[in-house]
Amino acid sequence: MRKYLFMTSVPLLTPTLASAALYGVSSDYSGVVYHIDPGTGQATPTTTLAGGQWFSYSGASFLDGDLYASDVYHVGDYTVGTVDLDSGAYTCVGDQHGSWNWHGLASSDAEGIVWSIDLDDGGKLKSMTADGTYTVIGPTGIDGRGLAYDDQQGILYATGGYGSPGATTLYTVDTTTGAATLVGSMGLDSVLIGLAYDEVNEILYANAVDTAGDNLGRLYTVDVASGATTLVGLNHAGQIDGLAWIPEPTGLSILALGGLATIGRRQAAHGSGPPTSQGKPGRLDRATVLRAPPSGARQTRRRAMARPPSRKPRP
Numbered sequence: 001m002r003k004y005l006f007m008t009s010v011p012l013l014t015p016t017l018a019s020a021a022l023y024g025v026s027s028d029y030s031g032v033v034y035h036i037d038p039g040t041g042q043a044t045p046t047t048t049l050a051g052g053q054w055f056s057y058s059g060a061s062f063l064d065g066d067l068y069a070s071d072v073y074h075v076g077d078y079t080v081g082t083v084d085l086d087s088g089a090y091t092c093v094g095d096q097h098g099s100w101n102w103h104g105l106a107s108s109d110a111e112g113i114v115w116s117i118d119l120d121d122g123g124k125l126k127s128m129t130a131d132g133t134y135t136v137i138g139p140t141g142i143d144g145r146g147l148a149y150d151d152q153q154g155i156l157y158a159t160g161g162y163g164s165p166g167a168t169t170l171y172t173v174d175t176t177t178g179a180a181t182l183v184g185s186m187g188l189d190s191v192l193i194g195l196a197y198d199e200v201n202e203i204l205y206a207n208a209v210d211t212a213g214d215n216l217g218r219l220y221t222v223d224v225a226s227g228a229t230t231l232v233g234l235n236h237a238g239q240i241d242g243l244a245w246i247p248e249p250t251g252l253s254i255l256a257l258g259g260l261a262t263i264g265r266r267q268a269a270h271g272s273g274p275p276t277s278q279g280k281p282g283r284l285d286r287a288t289v290l291r292a293p294p295s296g297a298r299q300t301r302r303r304a305m306a307r308p309p310s311r312k313p314r315p
Contacts, residue, residue: 021246022219023062023085024207025055025069026238027192033067033083034240038198038205041219041233043240047088059105059147060194060242061114063130068093068114069242070102080105080114080128094132097121104147104194105242106156115156115175117144125178138178142171145241146206148195157183157204157224162191168208170227184227188220189213194243195222207235207243215239 022036024043031049036042049055049072056078059070070080074090078100081093096102101119108115113127117140125137125144142160149156156175161167168190170183192209204222206229209215217235222228 022196023067023244024240025058025060025242026240027055027057028239029054031055032238034237036219041235043235043237047085049090050088053090057103058242059103059116060244061105061107062244062246063107063114064109067244068105070105070116094128097126097134103145106147106149108149108151110151119143125173140173140178140180142180146193146195148197148204150197152199157195159193162189165189186227186229188229192239192241194241196243196245198245200247205243207240209239209241
């Protein structure tokens with residue numbers, strides 16, 4: 001195909017520095033994904049899982065621009081996968097190594113994997129690649145309901161504990177052995193909690209539902225040296241426990257250049273819609289869900305509860 005080079009004298013629009021973009025998933029069986037304002041904690045719905053699927057004690061993290069979520073109910077099972085932030089379409093990646101309880105999720109773009117602490121397998125740290133290949137790393141001794149990874153420093157953060165005032169605690173986890181090291185109390189008591197690390201501004205965020213009190217969700221910043229939290233604000237929405245961070249352009253700056261080279265080419269083969277940070281037309285990220293096991297598999301893991309039998313009980 002012949003290409004034509006045109007020269008013109010127009011300004012070049014380029015993104016300015018990125019700032020934190022936080023997304024959360026809600027374990028209230030609504031299947032809603034929220035954008036969370038990192039300055040106020042306010043949560044705004046962005047999409048809803050298609051096909052009647054929902055999140056249940058879910059983790060969330062961005063890997064290579066795709067929003068991954070764990071413990072997503074899909075075709076009779078709890079799975080891990082990616083969510084399309086435009087359509088809510090859920091793409092199955094794996095069956096969580098046969099587990100129904102991957103409550104936290106973290107990821108590393110450098111390593112191309114996500115991590116979770118498997119509560120159905122003795123609290124072992126496990127990793128999964130984007131093609132659904134699992135590795136069992138080792139026991140952590142904690143529940144890991146919140147997980148986040150600092151890709152710059154190579155630090156995996158996790159939460160552990162609930163059931164009494166101040167019981168929820170911050171840990172770091174060795175990604176080669178699974179060993180957890182205590183950092184300190186977060187001053188919270190929550191079974192619905194998520195972590196996300198902002199690598200641009202070097203801020204660890206936590207979103208926690210006060211499951212021992214008013215049952216409202218709140219965004220916090222976390223001191224990585226002590227575990228202490230500082231309240232940002234109420235979510236005013238859902239029961240958000242899966243938290244994920246991705247860089248987001250804050251605006252456009254104009255550079256006065258003498259010439260701008262543009263290449264004329266056919267666009268039909270590349271789709272339509274605005275470009276994104278991943279070069280995918282019309283979408284920021286997408287999220288995937290896992291395939292259900294054979295009928296009757298792992299039914300013993302489901303405890304009696306008042307909700308419909310396909311939904312996991314609250315711990």
